[in-house]
Amino acid sequence: MTDILRILIAPLVWLAAFSSIYGLHGIICAHDVAGGTFGGAQPRAILVGAYGFAILMQVALIIVLYSQRLTSRSGFVRFVSRATGWVGLVATVWSLLPVVVTTYCL
Amino acid sequence: MKALERHRKLTAIWASESGFRGWFSTVNHNDLGRMFLVTAFFFFLVGGLLAMLIRAQLATPHSAFAGPEIYNQIFTMHGTIMMFLFAIPTFEGLAIYLLPKILGTRDLAFPRLTAYGYWCYAFGGSMLLVAMVFGIAPDGGWFMYPPLSGPIYSPGINTDFWLIGITFVEISAIAAAVEITVSILKYRAPGMSLDKMPIFAWYALITALMILTGFPPLILGSVLLEVERAFGFPFFQVELGGDSLLWQHLFWLFGHPEVYIIFLPAAGVISTVLPVMCRTTLLGYGWIVAAALALAFLSFGLWVHHMFTTGIPHMGLAFFSAASTLVAVPTGVQIFAWIGTMWKGQPELRLPMLHIMGFFCTFVIGGLTGVMVAVVPFDWQAHDTAFITAHLHYVLFGGFVFPIFAGLYYWLPHFTGQRRFFRLGELAFGLVFVGFHVTFLAMHWVGLLGQRRRIPTYAPEDGWTAINLISSVGSFVLAIGIAMILIDVILHALTANRGLRNPWGAGTLEWAMITPAPAYNFASLPHVTSREPLADDPDLAVRLARGEGYLGTPRQDWRETLTVDVATGRPDMHVIYPANTRLPIIMSAITGVFFLSLLLKFYWTVPIAVVGVALLAWKWVWMLGRTDDLPPLPVGKGVVLETAAMSNRSPGWWGSVFLLTANATFFGSLLFGFAFLWTVAPGWPPPTWFVTSPLELGLGILGAVIGPIAMRRAINSNRRGGGALPGLFVALCGVLAVALACVAIMLRTPSPTEHAYGATLFVLGGYGLFHAALGALMVIFLWARVRRGFVSQTRQAELPIVGLWVSYLSAIGTLVLLAAHLPTLLS
Numbered sequence: 027m028t029d030i031l032r033i034l035i036a037p038l039v040w041l042a043a044f045s046s047i048y049g050l051h052g053i054i055c056a057h058d059v060a061g062g063t064f065g066g067a068q069p070r071a072i073l074v075g076a077y078g079f080a081i082l083m084q085v086a087l088i089i090v091l092y093s094q095r096l097t098s099r100s101g102f103v104r105f106v107s108r109a110t111g112w113v114g115l116v117a118t119v120w121s122l123l124p125v126v127v128t129t130y131c132l
Numbered sequence: 133m134k135a136l137e138r139h140r141k142l143t144a145i146w147a148s149e150s151g152f153r154g155w156f157s158t159v160n161h162n163d164l165g166r167m168f169l170v171t172a173f174f175f176f177l178v179g180g181l182l183a184m185l186i187r188a189q190l191a192t193p194h195s196a197f198a199g200p201e202i203y204n205q206i207f208t209m210h211g212t213i214m215m216f217l218f219a220i221p222t223f224e225g226l227a228i229y230l231l232p233k234i235l236g237t238r239d240l241a242f243p244r245l246t247a248y249g250y251w252c253y254a255f256g257g258s259m260l261l262v263a264m265v266f267g268i269a270p271d272g273g274w275f276m277y278p279p280l281s282g283p284i285y286s287p288g289i290n291t292d293f294w295l296i297g298i299t300f301v302e303i304s305a306i307a308a309a310v311e312i313t314v315s316i317l318k319y320r321a322p323g324m325s326l327d328k329m330p331i332f333a334w335y336a337l338i339t340a341l342m343i344l345t346g347f348p349p350l351i352l353g354s355v356l357l358e359v360e361r362a363f364g365f366p367f368f369q370v371e372l373g374g375d376s377l378l379w380q381h382l383f384w385l386f387g388h389p390e391v392y393i394i395f396l397p398a399a400g401v402i403s404t405v406l407p408v409m410c411r412t413t414l415l416g417y418g419w420i421v422a423a424a425l426a427l428a429f430l431s432f433g434l435w436v437h438h439m440f441t442t443g444i445p446h447m448g449l450a451f452f453s454a455a456s457t458l459v460a461v462p463t464g465v466q467i468f469a470w471i472g473t474m475w476k477g478q479p480e481l482r483l484p485m486l487h488i489m490g491f492f493c494t495f496v497i498g499g500l501t502g503v504m505v506a507v508v509p510f511d512w513q514a515h516d517t518a519f520i521t522a523h524l525h526y527v528l529f530g531g532f533v534f535p536i537f538a539g540l541y542y543w544l545p546h547f548t549g550q551r552r553f554f555r556l557g558e559l560a561f562g563l564v565f566v567g568f569h570v571t572f573l574a575m576h577w578v579g580l581l582g583q584r585r586r587i588p589t590y591a592p593e594d595g596w597t598a599i600n601l602i603s604s605v606g607s608f609v610l611a612i613g614i615a616m617i618l619i620d621v622i623l624h625a626l627t628a629n630r631g632l633r634n635p636w637g638a639g640t641l642e643w644a645m646i647t648p649a650p651a652y653n654f655a656s657l658p659h660v661t662s663r664e665p666l667a668d669d670p671d672l673a674v675r676l677a678r679g680e681g682y683l684g685t686p687r688q689d690w691r692e693t694l695t696v697d698v699a700t701g702r703p704d705m706h707v708i709y710p711a712n713t714r715l716p717i718i719m720s721a722i723t724g725v726f727f728l729s730l731l732l733k734f735y736w737t738v739p740i741a742v743v744g745v746a747l748l749a750w751k752w753v754w755m756l757g758r759t760d761d762l763p764p765l766p767v768g769k770g771v772v773l774e775t776a777a778m779s780n781r782s783p784g785w786w787g788s789v790f791l792l793t794a795n796a797t798f799f800g801s802l803l804f805g806f807a808f809l810w811t812v813a814p815g816w817p818p819p820t821w822f823v824t825s826p827l828e829l830g831l832g833i834l835g836a837v838i839g840p841i842a843m844r845r846a847i848n849s850n851r852r853g854g855g856a857l858p859g860l861f862v863a864l865c866g867v868l869a870v871a872l873a874c875v876a877i878m879l880r881t882p883s884p885t886e887h888a889y890g891a892t893l894f895v896l897g898g899y900g901l902f903h904a905a906l907g908a909l910m911v912i913f914l915w916a917r918v919r920r921g922f923v924s925q926t927r928q929a930e931l932p933i934v935g936l937w938v939s940y941l942s943a944i945g946t947l948v949l950l951a952a953h954l955p956t957l958l959s
Contacts, residue, residue: 027698028699029326029698029699030317030698030699033425034425037425037426037428037429037430038429040429040433041429041432041433044433044451044455045433047451048436048448048451049807051445051447051448052448052808052811052812053811055445056811056812098699100325100326100327100699100700101327102325102326102327102418103326103327103699105418105422106418106421106422106425109418109419109422109426110422110425110426110429113422113425113426113429113430113462116458117426117429117430117433117455117458120454120455120458121433121451121454121455121458122451122454123450123454124446124447124450124451124454125447127450128446128447128450129445129446129447130445130446130447131445131447132445132446132447
């Protein structure tokens with residue numbers, strides 16, 4: 027079961043991050059969150075912060091999946107879990123990129 | 133023991149009853165797989181006939197072939213049948229028939245559940261067909277958007293048939309998914325570690341997990357819409373705090389993964405058949421597994437791309453547009469792996485390969501138009517036009533029907549033990565390929581010219597007449613091609629032309645047996661050391677028939693198999709299956725009474741059906757197990773295994789884990805719906821809030837805490853040789869406390885017909901109460917089992933299963949209570 031978890035964990039975290047940030051955007055819009063933080067708009071700062079946190083989580087997972095102590099003993103599981111680890115990271119960076127480049131609540 | 137004697141003994145143990153009576157009592161995966169496939173192809177023919185009616189209607193402008201009311205029913209039933217009654221059950225049937233064979237075992241994990249699933253599918257599908265015959269079939273489109281499908285705009289019974297019939301059928305999908313998941317993880321030949329699993333098993337595993345997490349949102353949506361229609365709870369009525377967009381979210385949370393649930397098994401067929409047709413092995417096995425997993429996950433992040441025109445903010449659109457384009461990458465990895473496999477091997481253009489070529493051409497075009505509609509501005513132009521209809525047919529026909537035809541012709545010798553005599557199949561393929569492309573290329577074109585999907589007619593001055601006529605002619609060519617395939621298959625089955633055991637020279641285990649397959653599959657179970665055991669050892673079938681594998685000596689009248697460790701494939705448990713029984717068909721009939729009672733609003737029969745199902749479920753489980761201890765049993769090759777009853781991770785525990793996964797997705801979707809309405813729906817805040825009660829909250833939380841702790845103590849006490857009964861009694865008290873707290877929510881919630889807030893709280897309380905009732909029934913059952921001696925210090929398997937359900941109740945009970953009490957408590 028641990029090997030199955032190693033294979034599934036990164037895409038699962040992407041799915042959770044993707045849904046959470048989509049939901050966060052909805053909450054920000056529904057509650058008309060406004061104001062400024064760090065010289066920029068507060069909603070943008072919240073969303074970018076969440077985006078950055080999601081990327082950091084994925085990077086941490088990649089590191090775990092490559093660490094000798096925590097990786098699987100099966101070569102096949104090692105390969106697939108690292109591949110899905112990269113899928114999680116790339117999917118997080120790409121699918122949540124709109125947080126940085128598009129307008130919110132419009 | 134000689135091979136023939138072994139065959140006779142095993143056949144006597146495993147075979148179903150002779151004659152048609154056997155259909156109703158069989159629990160054998162060979163029979164049920166075939167029954168699933170035949171029923172699914174019957175529905176395919178019905179759905180195809182409806183497609184012909186659609187094309188007949190659209191062939192000419194101002195057609196009077198069918199009026200709008202009937203036309204609405206025709207296209208709704210076409211989509212519904214093809215998606216729910218053909219595509220998914222075909223996967224289930226193929227997996228049920230094939231998996232034990234390619235995994236090197238004798239049956240699936242829960243044979244009676246397979247039978248129950250089949251009968252739910254047959255009865256639920258029949259319900260929809262009966263509605264069609266009487267002219268009261270669903271007519272709101274296969275995605276049933278409210279408010280059109282709500283009580284105000286669709287007051288008749290048509291929509292109820294869809295909501296209740298489809299929910300009934302989906303019991304079958306969930307049952308099959310649990311079955312398939314546990315079978316692939318645990319019921320494999322010894323030595324078959326994860327990296328040695330046949331590629332089809334990987335695809336089936338991923339698909340089954342997707343069904344477990346993809347179908348519950350639709351089941352929830354159907355339940356909520358039916359409750360709205362039957363009792364006036366306004367989940368989707370904007371003026372009362374509901375939101376019709378909630379349905380779209382729930383539907384497409386299911387609907388988009390559904391496309392991949394349909395495609396991935398077909399990709400499994402391609403990955404299995406293509407290397408055999410190319411006389412080589414699959415290129416990039418690990419890459420393909422990773423790509424299929426990636427595709428499965430990404431497919432859950434695309435649902436809003438079906439809702440681009442609903443006014444969602446730009447950032448939301450961009451999230452889903454980006455995720456939609458990303459899906460092309462793992463799909464491309466698989467396509468290139470298959471092209472590489474062809475490059476590596478020596479392709480032979482035999483009939484299955486023709487269909488694979490048809491798949492490549494069609495699916496790649498469908499994928500490219502998919503990338504087009506993932507781009508928001510293009511989708512705004514093409515949305516709800518015939519272009520989208522054409523795109524989805526390229527994806528689904530190309531990505532499912534062509535591969536399934538390839539699989540059909542590839543495994544036909546296995547089903548029948550015969551070889552093809554007539555050569556209709558090649559001509560049929562040509563007609564299907566040409567007919568399909570003429571029909572749907574034209575449909576792309578007319579869509580871009582502005583023809584809306586689902587319109588019953590159009591005017592000559594629209595300029596679509598010639599294109600629609602071409603499309604209709606193409607569809608009839610396609611229909612003739614499919615009819616010829618049917619005739620070819622029937623002729624194949626009827627002509628006694630004995631074929632070779634392994635006609636394609638394949639390396640996977642399903643060909644290491646006599647064909648048609650005996651009820652027990654393998655006379656003895658193989659020990660696997662590679663992905664293609666039969667290629668490594670061409671005499672394997674003979675050696676297994678001689679009993680040189682595991683479990684080669686039939687013992688008493690037991691239907692025996694063994695399970696393995698998930699990752700390594702090391703044998704870990706000995707399993708004895710239940711024998712033939714009519715319990716599954718009876719239980720599905722009683723389940724059908726429950727759904728029919730709801731449909732026809734005979735509410736007094738609902739509790740009778742519920743009690744009937746509970747009693748049958750009790751009997752179902754009571755028949756298992758024994759009151760004496762079996763010693764560890766020798767299973768061959770010097771291996772001795774404990775029976776599953778002695779394990780705290782028995783097959784029932786694994787099944788519960790995955791059933792609860794689906795259940796948790798259902799509950800998560802309900803919480804999402806609550807949060808969505810609260811955040812997005814107009815008409816909030818509600819006129820009155822739920823009045824919190826610290827006493828009720830405290831009682832419920834206390835019950836939720838002590839229930840799992842008491843179960844844990846019961847398990848530990850039993851393991852040490854003490855009594856489990858005191859722990860079970862405390863656990864029952866905990867469960868009843870949660871039940872009382874949930875009842876209080878249902879009774880005291882603001883009127884559920886006046887605002888969606890009260891309605892949602894009522895459903896949340898009902899969900900908690902249902903699980904508390906289930907938990908109480910399980911604990912009482914376990915109490916009776918302990919008293920009757922079915923549970924002992926060594927036979928401990930049943931305790932952790934109930935412990936799992938009580939823990940789940942504890943988690944969801946706490947969340948239900950917090951959802952109801954916390955907002956007002958904090959304010």
